[in-house]
Structures are given as C-alpha cells and as structure tokens.
Amino acid sequence: MPEEPELTIQGWGPTDPTDAGGDVTRALPKPALKYLTRELGWTPRSTPPVAVDQIRLGPSRLSEEARSRFVELLGEENVRTDRDSRLRRAGGKSYLDLLRRREGDASDAPDAVVLPGTTDETAALLTACGDLGVVVVPFGGGTSVVGGLAGVDPDDRPSVALDLSLMASVQSLDVPSSLVTVGPGMRGPALEQALDQAGLTFGHLPQSWEFATVGGYAATRSAGQNSTGVGRFDELVAGLTLATPSGVLELGSPPASAAGPDLLGLALGSEGTLGVITEVTLRVRPKPQSCAYEGWSFRSWAAGLAALQHLARHDLLPDIVRLSDPDETRANLLMASGTGARLLRGTLRTRGHGAGCLLVLGWEGLPSIVRVRKEVASSLLRDGGAVRLGRRIGTSWKAHRFSAPYLRDRLMDAGLLVETLETAATWTALPTVYDAVRRALRESLTRDGRKPLIMSHVSHGYPTGASLYVTALADLDDALPIQQWLTAKRAATDALLGAGGTLTHHHAVGADHRPWMEREIGPLGVEVLRAVKQRLDPQGICNPGVLLPD
C-alpha cells in the first residue's frame, strides 16, 4: 500500500493545492478580497496558528495494565502513545476543531492510538476496553466537521483513537453483482484506483474525498457531490460488519430483503456509538462513458428552486446539481479571474441575471441516455427561465471541487470566521428554511455594524426536496472566537429545525448537534437508540461523546 498524504494537525491538506502559501492576498483574487473587505467590514490581518510544537498536550492517562493488554492483542507497533500520533488523532476538522488546534489546545487528544488489523482484533480490543473502562473513538480520515471525534466522556475515562488505517484494502470484488467489499480505512482515491482496473467506479465524491474513509462515510451517512445521481453513501452500502463490545454483527442481504426491520440502517449513521465498522460492501458501477458538466443561470433563487423541483418530480435531475443563491453566485463570479469570467459577468448583466443564481449540472453514464436526459431536462430548464452558460462553468467547478477547505485555512490565517452548515427540507419547506437560517446567522454574526456574508447552495436534489449548504464568513471576534461561532450555530440550528429542516443532511451529528437530537427524533426515538446501545455497549465505551444527548 503506498503512503497516503496525511492532513496537517492544524488545518486541511498536506499542502495548499492553490500553492498560494499562507497569504490571503495570494489565495484570493483582488476583486474578491476587495468585496470581502467591504462587505464584512474586515481588515485582513495576521492570525496564524501557534507552532505545532507549542500545542499543549497532557501526558497519556492510559494505564500500564491497559497498554500491555493492547500490546498483547495488537503488537507493540500498533499501540502508540507518542505525541505526534496522539496529536494527529485529536478531533476532526470543524472550524471549532481548527480554532482549538490553532490556539494550541489539544485537550481532546486521545491517550493512545491503537491499530487493529482485523475484525477479530477489533472485537477483542472492544471487549478489553469494556473490561478496562477505556473509551474508544474510531478514527478513519479524521475529517469530521461536527465534532465526531470529540472523545468527550461524562466519566472522564482514558480514551484511545481506534485507527482504521491497517484495514484499508479491497477484500473481494464480485463483478457480476457489482459489489466490492473493502476495509473501513480505505480512502476514496485508493478505492477508485482499485476499481478502475476492472472498468468500475464507486462514484462517492464528498469535499473530503482525498482524506475521508469508507468507514467514516458509513458511520456518518455521508453524501457526495454526485449523490443526486449515484445515491447517498448509505444507499450504496449492501452490507457491513460491525464489531461491538458484545460481539460481531454481519448486516445486510443484497440485493434486498423483507426479513424484518433494517438493522443495517441502524449501523449506518451510528458514529461509533455502537461499535466499529470493520468491513463494508458497496455497490459499484461501470465507469461512465460520457460526462457532461455545464453551467446555467436563473434570474432568481425562487425560479431556480422551482425549476429543480420540476425536474425532481419527473426523476430528471442530473447526477450533479448545485444551485447557488445570489450571494454565493456573486462570490463565485468574483473568485473567477480572467477574460472568460469578465465576459460571463457581462453576459449575465445583459440578460438581466446580474443578481441571479448559477446552477452547475453534471450528467454521467451511457452517451445515448445522457443525451436524452440532458435534452429533456434542458427543455424544462428553459421553460423555467434558465439560460445555458455552457461547459466552462461546469469544468471550472469540477477543477475546484475539493478546494474550499484549503482556502478556509488561508482565510482563518487572516482574521476571518469561516464555517459551513447544512440541512435538507421538502421542496415546500425549503424556501422558509433558507430564509430562517440566513436571518439567524445574519443577526447572530452582526457585531458593531459589521455584517457577515451568508452564501447558500442546493447541493443535492431528491424527488421530495433538497439539501441546503450554507457558508458563513465574518470578521473574527479575536477575543472570543469559539463563542462567536457557537452563538451563531445555535441560532441557525434552532431556526432551521423550527422551519422544518433536518438537523443534518450529510455532516452527521457528532458532538456539535447532540443537543438537538431529541428535537430531531423525539425523546422516545432517543430512548430506542439508547436501548440498542445498552445492548451492544453496556459499559458505554463506544464514542460516548457523540450522537446521543446527555
């Protein structure tokens, strides 16, 4: 297995792919910089992270008894308590995680990192941890943006990060059945590379694709940029193995079953609270023979939503659907430089779409099918007032599809709050949810007359509704940066739930959304989850800091 790039401890990516270094004036085009400065009342300033060697990390609290038990099970090299190993598995990559790490706080780091190599080793380890009272936090790519790796334990027991990187290979490939079974530590690029040899693809491409793992996707019900077409990750799981402190569950009966309630759906989204996913069987597909990405424009957000809804009810949504609201559209146009971008801005003004909405669409599959789907959809889009802008915008979006988290580091270096949140709602509720979230964020992030910038897009479409992805930018509160975002997040979450949105469409619950879980699924729903957890994890050692409210 080739070495895979590791995320930095205080940010995203091994290096910045835009190669702009640490300077925001090089990471952003001049018009974008000017626009942000004016809109946010922000003065670019240097707010760098502390040096990595200055991050505060307490000594490991793992008992010698526990350590030697783990060594017995896994071997010396797979039980690690060194500073670098622990720091690299401390928390995830939410804005709050980064704020803490940048300030030099690693109090959420595990006391040790353990690396089992098989389901049996994992199960034995969980049993041992139950006996020893050691908390277990599964660690795949470490890309959670909702505090999924918080490692908080009400009883403050020692904790280990259960690193999945030794279980990261293809176990079996059943080409006629379009099924592949892989280890949970496998990342997207490695999976695609393995499938490519057989002319297959999996096609799950979230923004975290370069680093996130299959196990993490399963544990969090991930959705990718192509999920409108290929399906959400949970829809592509045909089976999985869940090692729990009470034994091993083998779940799923492809292609489908009516043998009782869906236990596979209980393991998906369980975020490590019931055990550790040690194997995942996925539906794969032939590599698309034809890919068509293109841009469209609407005069208004309402017109864009109406057109998508119309496509959706006829099952005509493309594989990729991203409709930006006017604020995000303006920012995206300012981020694009060069003659092409200037011409485009001119065209849009001329057509009366100067304050309109960009739509990126992508079709993939067999050429003749793609052609007719595109034709029928294009005709409905035109009926809905859309103007086709051509392939350039689609290609450009594709080229930058993973770049936002890299840019976030540069913005954080320069005195900006930058965070995202997301939800989903029915087509009927979506406009209300959109208004409510924007209002809540705008009100809570306005300080001394300086207003935030709230940008939104629909990132996934369904027959019954769509997701909504929201990015907030604001001038950083240098004194209380964590409090600044917590207040805004609380207001936005209350607002979106009140308007009929779901707590999360694809980021999962983690520690950050826990307080709202009772509102999402009801007190009795929480009790059902607790009953399942109690049966599988009676000592409560499995990722106790996430999902279930206190």
Added chain:
Amino acid sequence: MPEEPELTIQGWGPTDPTDAGGDVTRALPKPALKYLTRELGWTPRSTPPVAVDQIRLGPSRLSEEARSRFVELLGEENVRTDRDSRLRRAGGKSYLDLLRRREGDASDAPDAVVLPGTTDETAALLTACGDLGVVVVPFGGGTSVVGGLAGVDPDDRPSVALDLSLMASVQSLDVPSSLVTVGPGMRGPALEQALDQAGLTFGHLPQSWEFATVGGYAATRSAGQNSTGVGRFDELVAGLTLATPSGVLELGSPPASAAGPDLLGLALGSEGTLGVITEVTLRVRPKPQSCAYEGWSFRSWAAGLAALQHLARHDLLPDIVRLSDPDETRANLLMASGTGARLLRGTLRTRGHGAGCLLVLGWEGLPSIVRVRKEVASSLLRDGGAVRLGRRIGTSWKAHRFSAPYLRDRLMDAGLLVETLETAATWTALPTVYDAVRRALRESLTRDGRKPLIMSHVSHGYPTGASLYVTALADLDDALPIQQWLTAKRAATDALLGAGGTLTHHHAVGADHRPWMEREIGPLGVEVLRAVKQRLDPQGICNPGVLLPD
C-alpha cells in the same frame, strides 16, 4: 368512503374474476389441465371447504373489564366480538391459512376486533392492552401469506385484531414535494383514485393490491410488480407514525437526513411487533405519460439471467421485469388459449426457443425517456440472444396481473397443493439458489413417484441481484396436507439460505419464517431487535407470534 369489497373467509377475492365458478375444468384451459394431470400424477377431484357456518370458533376470551375499557376508548360500535367479525380477521391468506379455514379450523381467530380512529386512540388502546395483558395483532388487508396475523402468544393471553379500516383516508397532499400522507388502512385502489385527481400515482402494485393496505405494506417491506422501476415500498416511505405501548414515534425526515441511525427503517418491517403504524407519508409521482409492455424470449434461463444482469449493472432495467424459467414459461403458454397463443408457440419452436424462457418487460414515464431506455435495453437484450415477441404478451400479463390467488382457490378445490415462496440473491448467487430451492422442493414433494411442478421467475431486478419467486404445485396429500407443505417449506428455506438467498424478499417473516430469523440476522441481531421491542413494548403484547424467534 365507499364500501370496499371484503375477502372471503376461506379464500381470495369477493368473487372469482375469471367467473369460472368452483370448477377447475372451467378455470383451466384444457391443455393446461391435461398437462398438470400428466406431470403431477394428479386426478382432479373435489376437495371443497367446509361451509362457513361449520367453521369451529371458540367463545371470546376477552374479559368484561377489557371490553368495557375498550368501549370507553373507542365506542360500542368499534369493539366487536361477533362471529363474523372475528372469523374475517382470523389469520391471513397463506396456503396453510386457507387449509385451516377450509378444514373448519379458526382457532387462531382473535377474541375481539377493535377499530381505533386516530393515532391517539391507538396509543391509548395499546397502553390499555399493556395494562390488561391483551395481545394486539394489527389487521390491515388480511392478505399476509407468511402467518403475519397468526396471533400466537406464548402466554396464551386473549387477543384483539386491531382493525385499521377507520384510518383509511388521505391526511394531506403536498404536490410540490410529491408527498402524500395517508392512514394505514388505505388500500391501493383508493390511494390511486385519490391521487389520480391530482395527476399523480403511487405505483405500488403487489399481487394483493386490490385488498392489501398501506400500513401492511409498511409493516412488511412489501415489493410490487413495478418495484424495479418505482422502488420497493420501503424506499417510498418518507415518514411514518408508530403508536407503541410506550408512546408515539414520529419517524422520517424527508428528503434525507444524516441525523443518526435510521429509526424509520426499524419501524418498516416490524410487522406489528413494536406497535401499530397509524400514518404513512409516501413519495408519489406524476402519472406516466407513456407505458410500454412487451414480451421477449430467451433460449435458456442462464441466458436470460445474464442479460438482465447486464441491464442491471448499467441501470437499464425497465420498470417491470419478469423472467420466467422454462417450467413457468411452458405453463404460462399452456394457460394462454386462442390462435395467438398457438402461433406464438410455433414461433418459439421455430426459433429454437421451444423450451426457453419468457421475459415480460414494462417501461413507464416520459415518452422520450422511455423511448431511449427501451432502445438501449433492446439492443443489449438482442446482444444477449433475446428475441422480441411484441406487445401482446405484455398486455396479456398486465390483464392477469392479480389473478393468481383467485386461481389458487379453484386448484385447492380440486385436490392440489399450491403455494409460493420467494427470496433474493446477488447475481452471482442466484443460479445456485435457484437450483437449490428447486431440488429441495422436488425431493420433498415427490410422493409415490408423483412429482411436483416447480415454476420460478425473477420478479424484481436490482443492480446487485434479483428476487426469485417460486410456485409449487403437487397432488394433495389428503391425509396430512399441512404436514406436506411444512416439510417442503422447511427443506426449501434451508436450501435457499444455505445457497446465499435471503429469508424473504417481499413476503416478510410472520410466524412461518420465524425459526430462521436467527440464521438470517445472527443471534446478536435478534438480541438488538429484542432490546428495541423491550423498550417499546415491555409487556410483549404487540403481535408476539411473529418475526422474533421463541
């Protein structure tokens, strides 16, 4: 609400739609009759049911305390202990159910029938039943073919059938979001009629469509004849309300959510063991503008499976896919009478498909999309050796799509065992499952040199595999008819599980499949279900005779 036809107590349908009366010689064309007589070593003879008034039914065991508590909650007219009410809710419509009812045995009848009108009434009733120690068996259409209404209780407590027919209307229709919310007692025809006015359809069409209810579909993870296209019933449920003895759960967040494990998927397929489904929100769609049904033929079963698998991996399967094996094909051709059928048999012989496999396909949707899907699929089918037979076969299949259970009554009247079972498996495992089930049924149903007829078809296709539906016909063992089928069923189930099939693809578990649930989901999987049941139904009053093994 117009009166809906009721199923007869001892068979299917209010009347026989083929209008053939009780005589098998009129229900079957002469060539089919001759063929069956020869193949099965069967002598048509009269084996009629006992008269309805001779069915043995014990007195109601419901205590006066319980009755008056129920009357208080629901009103006098909604608590019924009369003979007809109880007989009509005794068991379902499996071959074993019919054997018992035809023999005059109604020992599985409920002690009373209760009809709540709302979620709140249902919840209050469940709480009361918990207090009183009364078992509750939800009753929708009464069409279970797996003993889902067996009402068996290890503690032999009195039982009530909780009839859903008062909760059978449309609650709300959200056209932009393509969502309808209906009561669980609503049947397919009423639902389609209500949606038709808005130009919409639901499109779920199992063989039981005329009588089965939405609540039953949800409780059993039903699949319909169009499910390859529109999706299984469970995939179309966007939300539901589950009244339990411990309170009411509101589940589902359309269009999609990542907020933890899927609790909706726990209620689907729960078969009344966790509570009663009192409201269901479903994804609906525009009525198809174009419908194309047609027949194809393959020289062999293996060639047919290979072609379907090829379509499936490219997501090119039509909305309806039914591939009959050579035995079912021969029987179907013999059932078709007239010049057209004779010509068809001649054509097939000429093309070397005389012992081949018929395939019925159906495409529905927008005309241009249907056209191209059909074109691409047809080309792949021809590459796979298929011969197109035209629309007549498709139209004929459509006309008889609900008729099999009516015919079953006529065959049972004439000394035949006739029952079906079903499973699903990956494309790789399917041929082995097919062979194993056929062998097991053939061996266990052969008596004194008289062999059974085992006919199979693929009824639903998926990218990763397909379902397999098997019909067994044999000369009735007049002395031990129940034992005759139980032995065969046991052998077939052991065989299909051993070969990699699932316990049930769309009939559900009921009482009949209970003994194999541990093999299907593992002992720990059963324990998880038990933990959920214990939390929601601590007194174990909710349909204790099904799903979970003893």
